[in-house]
Amino acid sequence: MNITILGTGHMARTLGAGxxxxxxxxxxxxxxxxxxxxxxxxxLGHRDAIAxxxxxxxxxxxxxxxxxxxxxxxDIGDRVLIDIGNAVDQHLELLYPDxxxxxxLQQALPDARVVKTLNTLAGTLAVDPxxxxxxTTVFLSGDDAQAKAIVADILRTLGWADEQQIDLGGIAxxxxxxxxxxxFAAMMMGLRSERFNVAVIR
Numbered sequence: 462m463n464i465t466i467l468g469t470g471h472m473a474r475t476l477g478a479g480x481x482x483x484x485x486x487x488x489x490x491x492x493x494x495x496x497x498x499x500x501x502x503x504x505l506g507h508r509d510a511i512a513x514x515x516x517x518x519x520x521x522x523x524x525x526x527x528x529x530x531x532x533x534x535x536d537i538g539d540r541v542l543i544d545i546g547n548a549v550d551q552h553l554e555l556l557y558p559d560x561x562x563x564x565x566l567q568q569a570l571p572d573a574r575v576v577k578t579l580n581t582l583a584g585t586l587a588v589d590p591x592x593x594x595x596x597t598t599v600f601l602s603g604d605d606a607q608a609k610a611i612v613a614d615i616l617r618t619l620g621w622a623d624e625q626q627i628d629l630g631g632i633a634x635x636x637x638x639x640x641x642x643x644x645f646a647a648m649m650m651g652l653r654s655e656r657f658n659v660a661v662i663r
Contacts (some may be wrong), residue, residue: 465514479588524647563635574608577635597658
């Protein structure tokens with residue numbers, strides 16, 4: 462698929478490289494495309510990049526993504542928007558403790574089809590889940606069933622088998638996976654590593 466990644470930071474680069482390896486076409490969107498020269502795919506301004514993508518993936522710094530993406534609402538339109546962000550402040554406290562970034566994005570972009578996923582693990586594992594010794598779990602939240610099916614297909618190309626994907630329901634369930642960040646951060650500090658993920662055993 463033609464996927465536009467908004468952002469050029471670590472997560473954008475990691476996911477972009479993984480998506481390219483999986484056969485997708487990728488462009489990056491940046492506020493200052495001329496300042497970025499070391500990415501594995503073309504870098505365009507936000508609006509030009511959005512116009513090139515069937516699917517949008519927001520890797521904008523999560524603390525600023527609501528403001529950034531709301532300003533691009535007319536360009537985003539009714540596209541599928543994959544939200545991978547955990548919005549926290551400099552003290553790693555949740556910016557939306559009574560809600561979620563995913564919900565706020567859906568409210569601010571009512572025509573877009575927001576799907577929350579890949580926010581519960583490191584980017585390196587998101588694009589290479591088989592690098593862990595046992596199968597682990599990835600979650601999806603979103604109000605549009607077709608959009609979630611499209612994102613599930615993209616996850617499959619990255620190596621996430623159907624039985625590893627759990628559809629939690631509507632975008633309101635993004636609150637649950639975003640609040641998991643507090644446990645993720647504590648485990649990362651305790652384990653001194655980000656190479657871990659949860660596995661739901663049934």
